[in-house]
Amino acid sequence: MKITEFGREELAVLEKELRAEYEKFAAMGLKLDMSRGKPSPEQLDKINGLLEVLDGGDYKTEAGVDTRNYGILDGIPEMKKIFSDLTGIPCDQIVVGGNSSLNLMFDAMMRLMVFGTEGNAPWKEQGKLKWLCPSPGYDRHFGVTELLGFEMIPVPMTENGPDMAVVEELAAKDPAVKGIWCVPLYSNPQGICYSDETVDRLASMKTAAEDFRIFWDNAYGVHHIYEERKLKDILSACKEAGNENRVFYFFSTSKITFPGAGVSMIASSPANVAEIRKAMTIQTIGSDKVNQLRHVRYFGNAENVKKHMAAMAETLRPKFDMVLDTLKEELDGTGLAFFNSPKGGYFVSVDTLPGCAKRTVALAKEAGVVMTGAGATYPYKKDPEDKNIRIAPTYPSLEELDKAIHLFCLCVKLAGVEKLLEK
Amino acid sequence: MKITEFGREELAVLEKELRAEYEKFAAMGLKLDMSRGKPSPEQLDKINGLLEVLDGGDYKTEAGVDTRNYGILDGIPEMKKIFSDLTGIPCDQIVVGGNSSLNLMFDAMMRLMVFGTEGNAPWKEQGKLKWLCPSPGYDRHFGVTELLGFEMIPVPMTENGPDMAVVEELAAKDPAVKGIWCVPLYSNPQGICYSDETVDRLASMKTAAEDFRIFWDNAYGVHHIYEERKLKDILSACKEAGNENRVFYFFSTSKITFPGAGVSMIASSPANVAEIRKAMTIQTIGSDKVNQLRHVRYFGNAENVKKHMAAMAETLRPKFDMVLDTLKEELDGTGLAFFNSPKGGYFVSVDTLPGCAKRTVALAKEAGVVMTGAGATYPYKKDPEDKNIRIAPTYPSLEELDKAIHLFCLCVKLAGVEKLLEK
Numbered sequence: 001m002k003i004t005e006f007g008r009e010e011l012a013v014l015e016k017e018l019r020a021e022y023e024k025f026a027a028m029g030l031k032l033d034m035s036r037g038k039p040s041p042e043q044l045d046k047i048n049g050l051l052e053v054l055d056g057g058d059y060k061t062e063a064g065v066d067t068r069n070y071g072i073l074d075g076i077p078e079m080k081k082i083f084s085d086l087t088g089i090p091c092d093q094i095v096v097g098g099n100s101s102l103n104l105m106f107d108a109m110m111r112l113m114v115f116g117t118e119g120n121a122p123w124k125e126q127g128k129l130k131w132l133c134p135s136p137g138y139d140r141h142f143g144v145t146e147l148l149g150f151e152m153i154p155v156p157m158t159e160n161g162p163d164m165a166v167v168e169e170l171a172a173k174d175p176a177v178k179g180i181w182c183v184p185l186y187s188n189p190q191g192i193c194y195s196d197e198t199v200d201r202l203a204s205m206k207t208a209a210e211d212f213r214i215f216w217d218n219a220y221g222v223h224h225i226y227e228e229r230k231l232k233d234i235l236s237a238c239k240e241a242g243n244e245n246r247v248f249y250f251f252s253t254s255k256i257t258f259p260g261a262g263v264s265m266i267a268s269s270p271a272n273v274a275e276i277r278k279a280m281t282i283q284t285i286g287s288d289k290v291n292q293l294r295h296v297r298y299f300g301n302a303e304n305v306k307k308h309m310a311a312m313a314e315t316l317r318p319k320f321d322m323v324l325d326t327l328k329e330e331l332d333g334t335g336l337a338f339f340n341s342p343k344g345g346y347f348v349s350v351d352t353l354p355g356c357a358k359r360t361v362a363l364a365k366e367a368g369v370v371m372t373g374a375g376a377t378y379p380y381k382k383d384p385e386d387k388n389i390r391i392a393p394t395y396p397s398l399e400e401l402d403k404a405i406h407l408f409c410l411c412v413k414l415a416g417v418e419k420l421l422e423k
Numbered sequence: 424m425k426i427t428e429f430g431r432e433e434l435a436v437l438e439k440e441l442r443a444e445y446e447k448f449a450a451m452g453l454k455l456d457m458s459r460g461k462p463s464p465e466q467l468d469k470i471n472g473l474l475e476v477l478d479g480g481d482y483k484t485e486a487g488v489d490t491r492n493y494g495i496l497d498g499i500p501e502m503k504k505i506f507s508d509l510t511g512i513p514c515d516q517i518v519v520g521g522n523s524s525l526n527l528m529f530d531a532m533m534r535l536m537v538f539g540t541e542g543n544a545p546w547k548e549q550g551k552l553k554w555l556c557p558s559p560g561y562d563r564h565f566g567v568t569e570l571l572g573f574e575m576i577p578v579p580m581t582e583n584g585p586d587m588a589v590v591e592e593l594a595a596k597d598p599a600v601k602g603i604w605c606v607p608l609y610s611n612p613q614g615i616c617y618s619d620e621t622v623d624r625l626a627s628m629k630t631a632a633e634d635f636r637i638f639w640d641n642a643y644g645v646h647h648i649y650e651e652r653k654l655k656d657i658l659s660a661c662k663e664a665g666n667e668n669r670v671f672y673f674f675s676t677s678k679i680t681f682p683g684a685g686v687s688m689i690a691s692s693p694a695n696v697a698e699i700r701k702a703m704t705i706q707t708i709g710s711d712k713v714n715q716l717r718h719v720r721y722f723g724n725a726e727n728v729k730k731h732m733a734a735m736a737e738t739l740r741p742k743f744d745m746v747l748d749t750l751k752e753e754l755d756g757t758g759l760a761f762f763n764s765p766k767g768g769y770f771v772s773v774d775t776l777p778g779c780a781k782r783t784v785a786l787a788k789e790a791g792v793v794m795t796g797a798g799a800t801y802p803y804k805k806d807p808e809d810k811n812i813r814i815a816p817t818y819p820s821l822e823e824l825d826k827a828i829h830l831f832c833l834c835v836k837l838a839g840v841e842k843l844l845e846k
Contacts, residue, residue, distance in 0.1 A: 036493075038492050038493045039492065041489065041492075044489070044491045044492060045480075048480055048482075051477050051478070051482075051713065052475070052477075052478050054474050054475075055474070055475050055478065057468075057471055059471075059474075066464065066467070066683075067683055067684070068467045068681040068682070068683050068684060069461050069462065069464075069467060069681070069682050069683055070459075070461045070682040070683060071683070098521045098522070098710070098711065099521070099710065099711045100707040100708060100709075100710075102706070102707055102708060103706055103707040106705065106706040106707070107706075110533050110537060113536075113537050113547075114533060114536050114537060114547060114571070122547070124536075124537060124545070124547045124548070125547070140705070140708075143705045144705055144706075146705075147702065147705045148537070258491040258492070258713060259491070259492050259493040259708070260489075260490055260491050260492055260493060260494070260709065260711065260712040260713055261490070261491060261711045261712065261713035261714065279570065282529065282563070282566045282567055282569075282570045283525070283526055283529040283530075283567075284523040284525055284526040284529070285523060285525060285563075285682070286523075286683065287521070287522065287523075288521065288522045288683065288684045288711065288714065289683045289684065290474065290681060290683055290684035291684065291711065291714070
């Protein structure tokens, strides 16, 4: 029987039990953190060789360019080749950036604000603009569109990606709707993978704005943990649909090599890449080529990147197992929480009963376990139903995670029972 | 007797001689380049140790932050300390960037365009704007303000920096004049060092625009070759004059370590730094900290940076000697060219007779020596008198430089004599 179907008395008894258990946890003086979507030290140690691969003094590309010096605006050819083989995007549609794909997204947005695209007026001159935000989603995406003054419109997620009926209607009717954030594979935080149909509908839908843009952040494109999910190539789909310039595609090695010192890329149609280069050639003389060469020398090719990610998956699987098994054991059948089982990426997403996310996170915090702030996965950090919580299992050790996720489940239940008793 | 005072017959004879000499050069099939303001391979080799200093697996800052992972928006404290000791700017007014200070300038300009500053309207919303461009100057600076649609106003240079009477008048009378580019030490291309008076006048002058900004690109702040010139601290001067927020100060290790893989910084008043951080925290999770740590471990402190630059000066001095001695021997007293003797930096600047720069560069090119394009040192690449040419002596070998600079002097003379014969 679901806890949500308990009578008041049963609930009162259960609350007492849960609170007693919670007090035991609280007394342990835990200091744990499940908020950080970043690799563990063990993951990073697996790739330290990257930092020594240039030892010995050969700093030239195959074509003989000295990576230490000025030159090459948009990335050394060998780095483009690896990105190309990983993403299926032709090399000449790829522009290599620095250590942050977020920065490439911000820059792309700033260019649209100041210069516009395809002869349309700069976005800064087009009045109040709107942006579609599949939610729950990535807080840093929402941060960019918030800073730039967009009205952010949450779009519900389905198991196949954003609810396309909603997206299509909003995009078609309002020219102020300028674009959409997408994390198409193992979405942050739910781990949802966009279906081929979703990709096709995004590529072919009618948009009232001529300069509607999809910001396609394939942050977890090779971050398979349990099985390898495929993602339909949106650049080709857009081209076939006659909307070749609709997508900016982002990818990086932040969670392949080092979050602090990886290599990022932006890719798009030839016309968009020409616009990117036009501004970029004024903005910089080029990104860090020595670091690109490090990545190229260390991996050699895309196949070895995939092998490395398989090894990363080995490290991550026990952590995801621990979290998912515990959620199942503790919460399945209670009616107090809903979660799906991601096959890759960096997160597990839990929906509590409506109105319980903040309370759950607060309870966890009081007992020494930091979670991502409730609401963080929604535009303006406002979860309309106060129910979504993002769990980041990668950074803590297994032992820490064990304690933390058990406490978390307890907090979900306690907050849920408290809520049911309010009625 | 100056060649400019020759009669027509003497000029005709001289032209014949010069042309014969030129044909000899042209027949040599030279392939030389004096256009590239970048370090030579020998300079870069002096610092290869930087790329191996992290060998061994200790990637943490003194405070225990793992530089490989996410975290720290604006630079590790140790890197700020080195920049602080080199520039005299307090650490908390410094924001560390990636490998390109040009990128920091572009970003600063884009923020002003989109967000404005100190509550003033964004520049993008303020109509047609203007920018002061001390000329000759750095083509990539002018490229930024050109792309952003500023009307660029050239300001003549004096031996103490830009002509301050002109700057003061333009800044005081027109609120559309929003700022000025400055390379205050060993300016590009003339090697001029701003006097204390120039710094004080820039800091204290009245500006019609409340949001007037000085972009202070101290690109050659520690790049002494013959003697160490001091630069007055403009941030303090602005503060004392009650214009604390007037300056953005840029610096980088591009020509200290590697142009392709160095570390940059932007510094400003506390209020401006708060504005920078506000946008930057949305733009990126932080610049490459591993590379910052490399720099910190390799140098240890600012004193060792200065020692390294003294060694760099040893490498560069014979090249600057070669260029300056040859210019003196070949052109002094001819009346056909004017040049000053920089004490540091990366360039030597030559003024030909008016109307002769393009012809000189074309003659050199035909004979196999590439110079920086004539006009490149002026806004819109238009040198109103067609006379300034930038020489970059650092990259070629001494042997190459010897041939190239002799050919260059010959071309200056030939172009000058041709011009005199036109009259």
